[in-house]
Amino acid sequence: MNKDVLICGVGGQGTVLASKLIAAAAMAEGNTVHSAETIGMAQRGGPVTSHVRIGDEAYSPLIPHGNADVLIAFEPAEAVRNLGYLKKGGVVIVNSNPTKPVTESLQETGYDGRDMIDYLKKKCACVVVDGAGLCASFGSVKFLNVALLGVAYGTGRLGVSEESILKEIEARVPAKFIELNKSAFIKGREIGEGYEN
Amino acid sequence: MKKQYVMGNGAIALGALSAGVNLVSGYPGTPSSEIIETISKTPHENVYLEWSVNEKVAMEVAAAASYSGARSMVTMKQMGLNVAGDPLMSMAYVGVKGGLVVVSADDPGPISSQTEQDTRRYASFARIPVFDPSSPEEAFEMVQDAFEYSEKYATPVLFRPTTRVCHAYASVTTKEEFSGRAVEGFVKDSSKWVIFPRLSFANHAKMEERNVRIAEDFSGYRFNTCEGSGSKAVITSGISYAYAKEYLKKHSDVRLIKLGTPYPFPERFVLESLEGVSEVLSFEELSPFLEENVLQLIGKYHLNLTVHGKLDGSVPHSGENSADSAAKIIGAFLGASDEATGIDVSDMPKLPARPPVLCAGCPHRASFYAVKKAMGKQKSYFCGDIGCYTLGNAKPLDMVDTCLCMGAGITMAQGFDHIDGEGTCFAFVGDSTFFASGITGVVNAVYNEADMVLCVLDNSTTAMTGHQPHPGTGRNMMGDIVEKVSIEKILEGIGLKKIITVDPLDLDASVAAVKECVALPGVKAIIFKSPCIAITKPKGKMKIDDKCIGCKKCIREIGCPALIMVDGKVTIDESLCTGCGLCSQICPVGAIGGACHE
Numbered sequence: 028m029n030k031d032v033l034i035c036g037v038g039g040q041g042t043v044l045a046s047k048l049i050a051a052a053a054m055a056e057g058n059t060v061h062s063a064e065t066i067g068m069a070q071r072g073g074p075v076t077s078h079v080r081i082g083d084e085a086y087s088p089l090i091p092h093g094n095a096d097v098l099i100a101f102e103p104a105e106a107v108r109n110l111g112y113l114k115k116g117g118v119v120i121v122n123s124n125p126t127k128p129v130t131e132s133l134q135e136t137g138y139d140g141r142d143m144i145d146y147l148k149k150k151c152a153c154v155v156v157d158g159a160g161l162c163a164s165f166g167s168v169k170f171l172n173v174a175l176l177g178v179a180y181g182t183g184r185l186g187v188s189e190e191s192i193l194k195e196i197e198a199r200v201p202a203k204f205i206e207l208n209k210s211a212f213i214k215g216r217e218i219g220e221g222y223e224n
Numbered sequence: 225m226k227k228q229y230v231m232g233n234g235a236i237a238l239g240a241l242s243a244g245v246n247l248v249s250g251y252p253g254t255p256s257s258e259i260i261e262t263i264s265k266t267p268h269e270n271v272y273l274e275w276s277v278n279e280k281v282a283m284e285v286a287a288a289a290s291y292s293g294a295r296s297m298v299t300m301k302q303m304g305l306n307v308a309g310d311p312l313m314s315m316a317y318v319g320v321k322g323g324l325v326v327v328s329a330d331d332p333g334p335i336s337s338q339t340e341q342d343t344r345r346y347a348s349f350a351r352i353p354v355f356d357p358s359s360p361e362e363a364f365e366m367v368q369d370a371f372e373y374s375e376k377y378a379t380p381v382l383f384r385p386t387t388r389v390c391h392a393y394a395s396v397t398t399k400e401e402f403s404g405r406a407v408e409g410f411v412k413d414s415s416k417w418v419i420f421p422r423l424s425f426a427n428h429a430k431m432e433e434r435n436v437r438i439a440e441d442f443s444g445y446r447f448n449t450c451e452g453s454g455s456k457a458v459i460t461s462g463i464s465y466a467y468a469k470e471y472l473k474k475h476s477d478v479r480l481i482k483l484g485t486p487y488p489f490p491e492r493f494v495l496e497s498l499e500g501v502s503e504v505l506s507f508e509e510l511s512p513f514l515e516e517n518v519l520q521l522i523g524k525y526h527l528n529l530t531v532h533g534k535l536d537g538s539v540p541h542s543g544e545n546s547a548d549s550a551a552k553i554i555g556a557f558l559g560a561s562d563e564a565t566g567i568d569v570s571d572m573p574k575l576p577a578r579p580p581v582l583c584a585g586c587p588h589r590a591s592f593y594a595v596k597k598a599m600g601k602q603k604s605y606f607c608g609d610i611g612c613y614t615l616g617n618a619k620p621l622d623m624v625d626t627c628l629c630m631g632a633g634i635t636m637a638q639g640f641d642h643i644d645g646e647g648t649c650f651a652f653v654g655d656s657t658f659f660a661s662g663i664t665g666v667v668n669a670v671y672n673e674a675d676m677v678l679c680v681l682d683n684s685t686t687a688m689t690g691h692q693p694h695p696g697t698g699r700n701m702m703g704d705i706v707e708k709v710s711i712e713k714i715l716e717g718i719g720l721k722k723i724i725t726v727d728p729l730d731l732d733a734s735v736a737a738v739k740e741c742v743a744l745p746g747v748k749a750i751i752f753k754s755p756c757i758a759i760t761k762p763k764g765k766m767k768i769d770d771k772c773i774g775c776k777k778c779i780r781e782i783g784c785p786a787l788i789m790v791d792g793k794v795t796i797d798e799s800l801c802t803g804c805g806l807c808s809q810i811c812p813v814g815a816i817g818g819a820c821h822e
Contacts, residue, residue: 037578039800050393054229062393064231066254072785073580087470088359088392088463091547093566104575111569128578132779132788133620138576146573168799 028058029082030186031090032179035109036101037126038065038075041172045099046077047199048176052191053081063088072128074105081186097184099175101158102126103140106147119151120178120219122158122171154178154222161214170211177212181219189216227397230262232360232389236299236327237262238398239367244405246294246322247272249282251660252689253301254336255390256329260299261690264701270404273701275692278630278660279304283311283326290324290380291417293408295371299327302341302384303629307661309346314419315380316350317427322407323371324380331387332509332544338610338629340542342510343384347487351431353438354382354487357447358465360394366447366484373441377434386509388463388544435488443493447484450497454478457498458554459514460507461486467550468507475558489517498529505557506533509545532557582615584786585762585802587728587754588681592616592623593782593806594734594752595650595679598742603647605640609633609662611654612688612756613681620783624652631661638665638674648742649676656686656694658711663718669747670719677741678720678749680711681728683756691759715749728752731809763803766796767818778807778816 032049036042043064050060058081065075078090092111100106100121113119125140147153156178158171165174173196179185180192189212196208230238237259240248250260252275263273272289276282279300286296300308305328312326328346331337347354355370357363363385374381415423442448452472457479460468465482472480481497483490494517498504506515515533522529532538539545539553555562582589592613595606608614608624609632617624626636637651653662658680669676686692693699695709715723722744724737734752741748766786772794779787779794786800787807796818808816 038580050229054395060229060393060395063388064391064393066391072583073578084473085470086359086466086473087547087550088388088466089547091470091551093564107569107572108575110572111566113567114565115567127788128576129581129618129783129785130579131576133783135789136576142573150567150569 028186029084031081031085031095032079032097032099032185033090033095033109033112034077034079034099034101035105036075037105038072040101040126041169042075042077042101044199045172045176046079048173048192048195049079049185049187051195051199052187055191055194056187059083061085061088074108076109096186097179097182099179101171101175103143103147104138107143110147110150113151117151118182118184119147119153120175120182121147121153121155122175123155124158154182154219156215156218161218162211165207165211170207173208174211174215177215178219180212181216182222225397226400227395229393229395230360231258232363232385232392232394233258234262235360235364235394235396236367236383236385237266238396239364240297240325241266241268241271241402242398243323243368243371244295244403245271245297245371246404246407247286247289247296248299249274249276249285250299251276251279251282251304252686252692253304253329254689255331255387256299256301256327257689257692258390259327260701261692266402268402268404271402275694275701277695279308280311283308283315286324287311287315287320288410290320290322292322292410294322295405296322297325297327300329301337302328302330302343303337303339304328305343305346307630312380313350316352316431317424318417318419319378319427320374320380321378323374325367325370325374325383326380327383327385329385329387329390330510333387335387335544340510342513343382344486344513345511347382351435352379352381353377353442353485354384356462356484356486357385357389358462358482358484360389360392361396362447362484363389364396373438377438379431379434386463439488439491442485442488442490445485445490447482448490448493449482451480452476452478455500455502456558457481457501457504458507458557459483459494459504459518461514462509464507464509464545464550467545467547468554470547471550471554474562475560478558483514486513486517491521494518494521495525498527501529503530503532505538505554506531507539507545507550507553508533579618580615581618581783581785582612583757584784584797584800585757585804586612587683587752587756587804588613588616589621589782589784590728590731590734590754590804590806591679591681591752592621592652594728594731595738596621596623597731598735598738599648605637605647605649607633607637607640607649607651609651609653609657611657613652613654616652618783620780630657631665634662634665634678635668637676638669638672641674641676649674650679651676652679652681654687655680655682655684655696655711656692659695659709663714666715666718666720666747674747675745676747677738678747680749680751682711682751682753685756685759687756687758691756711751720747720749722748723751724749725751725753728754729804729806731806757802757804762801763805765798765801765803765818766805766807766816768794768796768816771813771815773813773815775812777812778810781810782806
């Protein structure tokens with residue numbers, strides 16, 4: 028199997044855990060996995076990406092443009108910024124809630140993410156998720172990463188099994204948050220399953 | 225055996241442990257920091273580990289270990305090698321006993337660095353071998369080879385991964401347990417270990433003679449490879465090989481030559497690989513190192529070969545390569561027309577810029593703001609330094625006029641003072657940078673009678689590179705609780721007459737401290753002491769009540785990411801707010817309160 032999954036967002040949104048869960052689950056299923064993370068200065072509120080490459084044919088740690096099967100975006104503008112990575116026929120999972128940069132508060136341009144979502148819908152298959160709404164019942168946006176992972180799984184494009192992902196959640200998340208993360212994953216999965224293309 | 229999924233830096237760490245390394249020292253710097261952190265987290269025996277105060281110190285600590293027969297490794301980012309350049313150059317002449325591997329991680333882009341310097345040039349400058357891994361898996365193997373070569377030729381060796389190798393993840397299979405090798409101990413021999421002109425003269429000749437042998441040895445080295453066939457060739461090294469290989473999955477009529485050891489240049493291997501080739505593309509990052517070496521071969525052996533690369537504009541001089549630039553550049557070289565597999569995004573809407581900013585609640589924001597308030601329109605020089613607080617240059621703070629290199633804020637403030645006696649000269653330096661390279665600058669200021677205000681932004685950690693401990697934190701990498709080195713006492717010892725320690729989150733006290741120092745002659749210091757928000761619990765959340773008149777002064781003055789506009793109203797983003805309370809001290813109508821210690 029060869030699968031490229033790109034996860035993008037803004038520093039601090041928890042993209043790294045999502046990529047680690049996919050990578051570990053794919054490895055547990057016997058695949059060769061490579062991944063790459065944004066580390067350093069950009070983590071301070073800058074755009075961040077995690078590239079996960081499953082399969083023996085991946086040499087570059089970063090996914091080449093036009094190669095990603097799935098793009099999981101934690102923020103609408105970041106989805107657009109990274110859309111070039113998606114291959115024709117790929118799917119975008121996008122949180123519709125914008126993260127406004129500080130520059131936006133200083134000189135308002137009215138960025139609210141809506142233009143971005145409209146653009147995405149015009150360009151490719153996408154599942155738009157109201158992340159805040161989805162996470163409301165879990166009491167924290169910290170579950171957004173696992174919820175979006177659930178959505179991606181639900182679309183059937185992730186290439187790893189639910190069982191493997193849940194196992195990795197158990198292994199990697201602090202004990203008191205395991206059940207909430209599992210519920211977030213399942214709630215996301217249901218949204219993903221509802222997606223038809 | 226144990227399979228581990230690790231970052232490239234982790235692979236280097238595990239490779240060194242597999243090689244029985246006895247001592248590892250270094251100074252944090254992206255993209256190299258996780259090497260020492262991985263060693264510290266991996267169970268091991270008989271390995272001494274330290275974050276040194278700077279790279280020069282790390283290199284010298286390792287030198288003595290190596291002279292004693294211990295396998296040693298030093299880690300740093302590429303600019304750290306400039307700091308460690310002095311001991312490295314001399315050690316190249318003196319040589320080593322136990323294998324000494326100097327890891328200097330390059331940062332093409334640059335992504336988190338001041339320069340795009342090329343460690344391969346340092347290798348040829350110092351006349352010592354360099355290893356250039358193309359993946360985490362290769363780095364794991366290659367670092368073990370590096371120890372072998374270091375001992376075989378009794379020379380320090382450089383090992384230079386680049387950011388994309390350091391931060392890529394892959395699986396490596398290692399032993400279950402790690403232990404440092406048995407160490408023979410130092411054998412006194414002043415004709416060998418004491419550098420004198422006569423020794424340097426003799427060893428210089430030996431080094432050059434030896435490098436010819438190493439080049440021949442490297443011509444058979446396992447990670448120097450040539451794949452494919454044809455009259456065109458791509459010569460590459462490091463991560464650029466991975467990009468080229470990714471693209472060349474689709475093309476077989478080309479040779480792909482990879483150099484894992486760019487210096488001493490494995491001449492015979494390259495000559496053999498280029499046999500029957502009429503055109504070669506040198507696809508590399510940073511400087512045209514391989515390209516110039518191939519050009520040299522052409523002159524030396526009168527080869528009929530056309531070379532493309534940075535020097536003829538085929539490959540950009542600056543910035544990093546990528547799978548996409550490989551497709552474009554190598555595709556053009558081969559005259560290939562590849563179909564686009566992606567979506568056309570040329571009509572993309574304008575995207576919001578996201579420059580990195582100081583975190584919400586960062587005490588540095590408060591320190592900068594206090595100095596800004598205290599100085600108003602008075603002529604001032606704000607000399608910055610290397611760390612999170614370089615981000616104080618962003619609007620609306622706009623409090624960094626210069627940033628050059630580690631420690632330079634303190635010394636440049638003195639230069640401005642000697643040229644312009646009118647303006648007030650401030651130097652901002654973080655606690656870790658103060659220990660790394662700030663202290664000598666303060667001594668210089670006192671000795672040479674500078675007028676300046678030193679602002680130590682003490683957040684009790686090395687924040688930018690991932691919160692490593694330093695001499696002021698009271699913890700070291702052997703897991704020991706140690707005496708904290710006091711910045712205040714150091715400054716007292718140097719002879720400063722005015723040293724004020726203040727909590728930057730107390731705006732009035734901080735502004736008063738700045739004004740008090742500015743009014744006095746000589747070298748004065750303010751230690752703005754408040755821990756990094758990433759290592760402390762939030763104090764709570766601020767709240768904006770209906771007294772808010774919507775003047776947006778809070779947003780305009782401090783630019784905190786937790787202060788946002790929602791439907792035309794200033795709002796606290798509770799997912800970011802740490803309750804630092806700086807905004808509440810700025811609000812003209814007292815509409816911001818809270819931090820209720822939830």
